[in-house]
Amino acid sequence: MPNNLIDLHTHGIGKYDTKTDNPYEILKMAMFYAKAGTVAFLPTIYSGTIRQMQANMEAVRAAIKMQHAACRTLTRHRCIRDMSLILGVHLEGPFLNPARCGAQERKSLIKPVIPNLKKLIEGYEETIKIMTIAPEMPGALKVIEKAVSLGIKVNMGHSDATYGQALSGKKAGATGISHIFNAMRPFHHREPGIAGFGLLDEDVFIEVVADGIHLDPKTLSLIFKIKRSDRIILVSDSIKGAGAKKGPIKTSSGAIAGSAATLSDVLKNVEDAGGDALKSASVNPLNYLNL
Secondary structure (H helix, E strand, C coil), X not given: CCCCEEEEEXXXXXXXXXXXXXXXXXXXXXXXXXXXXXXXXXXEECCCXXXXXXXXXXXXXXXXXXXHHHHHHCCHHHHHHHCCEECCEEEECCCCCHXXXXXXXXXXXXXXXXXXXXXXXCCCXXXXXXXXXXXXXXXXXXXXXHXXXXXXXXXXXXXXXXXXXXXXXXXXXXXXXXXXXXXXXXXXXXXXXXXXHHHHCCCCEEEEECCCCCCCHHHHHHHHHHCCHHHEEEXXXXXXXXXXXXXXXXXXXXXXXXXXXXXXXXXXXXXXXXXXXXXXXXXXXXXXXXX
């Protein structure tokens, strides 16, 4: 099993997820990921109240400090072997489109305006590596510009953006798209939308969930035939229960809540689709974060 996988979009694994204020639970996640071959990851925070999201970010930040302290007393090789390296956080919200909220809580979504952004990220600017934002929401472009100016990568997602609105998001500074085709405007022959933009734009990175549930195998093949290979990032979008359960994990309403698979579980699906699995799951994530 490869042991150099990097997951930039994952909410949980085993019986743990990022809806916690306990840093030891984040460290438990890191241990599970290491066993699954993931060497580094971004714990991905669900939309919630600003207070809730900050409590979740604080748990991750504390876990990072504890992990770094352990790495100073152990060799780096042993530290990474025993525990997946926590790179920071990915905030999936709260500046999303309620019409495309997916399994995210609609009531937790708030207006993308600068005061809300400042309140959310204050004190956590260095911990936040990626934010997912819907670019078509009123005020979102200014929020994207501000986040990028602070060194935060912006993905577009949970979005009903047209092709043109996605292009505007890119011009504002967005450089990625979260879990392409999922929780976004469907591709249409008269309006390719944000999904079409993600496939055709030469610069933007796209996240791909290759568990066989989020994307049909033929859609996966289409992605690897059309998109630049160095702009595809394989992510798990895994949630609590991943690694133990089989098949999709759904909400009570039947919506897909997230994946049950880790990155190592889906490498063959990518290879079968004609993609370079290790490049998408190791090299490209590093390049996206400029590491």
